[in-house]
Amino acid sequence: MGVQTIMKISELIAIHRFGLKCVALTAATLAFVCSAPVGAAPNLTVAVSSVQVGSVASLPVTFDPTTNSVAALQFDLALPAAMNMVSYSTGTNVSSAIKMIESNLCGGTFFPCVSSPKTWRFVVFASTAASNLTSTQTLIQGQNPVPVGVAMTAQISVPKGTPLGTTAVSVSNAVFVNPAAPCSNPNFTTCPEAVAPGTTTGATITVLSRCDVNLNGKISPADAVAEINQILGLSPCTEDVNLQGHPCGPTDLVTINNAILAGGICAAD
Numbered sequence: 001m002g003v004q005t006i007m008k009i010s011e012l013i014a015i016h017r018f019g020l021k022c023v024a025l026t027a028a029t030l031a032f033v034c035s036a037p038v039g040a041a042p043n044l045t046v047a048v049s050s051v052q053v054g055s056v057a058s059l060p061v062t063f064d065p066t067t068n069s070v071a072a073l074q075f076d077l078a079l080p081a082a083m084n085m086v087s088y089s090t091g092t093n094v095s096s097a098i099k100m101i102e103s104n105l106c107g108g109t110f111f112p113c114v115s116s117p118k119t120w121r122f123v124v125f126a127s128t129a130a131s132n133l134t135s136t137q138t139l140i141q142g143q144n145p146v147p148v149g150v151a152m153t154a155q156i157s158v159p160k161g162t163p164l165g166t167t168a169v170s171v172s173n174a175v176f177v178n179p180a181a182p183c184s185n186p187n188f189t190t191c192p193e194a195v196a197p198g199t200t201t202g203a204t205i206t207v208l209s210r211c212d213v214n215l216n217g218k219i220s221p222a223d224a225v226a227e228i229n230q231i232l233g234l235s236p237c238t239e240d241v242n243l244q245g246h247p248c249g250p251t252d253l254v255t256i257n258n259a260i261l262a263g264g265i266c267a268a269d
Contacts, residue, residue: 041198042176050206053269054160063151072125074175078116082162086155093149170202210241211259211266219264227253241268
């Protein structure tokens with residue numbers, strides 16, 4: 001029959017913007033079954049990132065429609081328990097198609113938390129910024145295809161106390177919608193069709209110690225040398241090991257040396 005997806009109330013906005021070729025099953029659950037036409041499937045990829053504990057990781061999400069024309073899309077990002085979503089920015093390919101991005105944290109009847117209590121849902125659909133558009137112009141705008149590129153970049157905080165090492169950020173529930181002729185049915189049952197989900201590739205975030213100055217995944221005398229060079233001005237000052245607002249200070253070097261003597265246990269982590 002096709003791809004089944006559960007829509008929450010805020011996503012009905014998206015249905016009215018770009019439509020879905022769907023038939024409502026039950027009004028109570030807002031469940032829809034959407035037909036999926038044959039064609040090359042789109043791809044959604046979240047980039048790999050590495051960051052020191054106590055910092056913010058940037059995760060670009062790249063969208064590739066391949067041979068499809070995709071007017072809107074939806075996907076979920078599940079964050080590790082210790083991390084938090086700080087913000088996200090819209091990519092130029094989404095903006096150029098005159099689209100906007102809405103997000104919601106899971107919880108409640110319409111978007112229950114399944115794999116992680118920190119699962120965020122992102123919906124890319126037609127922008128409503130231009131309030132002077134006519135209904136016909138809005139419909140045409142909603143049918144603009146989203147080109148290949150970085151759809152958005154998520155900023156993820158990695159607070160102190162986060163376990164070091166590599167952890168996964170999964171992407172799931174991808175739904176892609178292609179443009180079609182204007183809807184004549186007031187119930188939006190003959191609107192743009194859903195495109196079969198393609199490859200979704202989640203990310204990994206490698207969390208490094210604050211004492212790992214050279215960012216090679218281990219604490220060694222080389223980190224102390226790198227910090228000394230920054231203190232002396234022989235290399236750019238980038239490290240505030242203790243997060244005290246005084247980067248490249250003597251106390252940072254002391255923390256690194258203590259970590260080396262303690263077998264890699266950094267007090268700043």
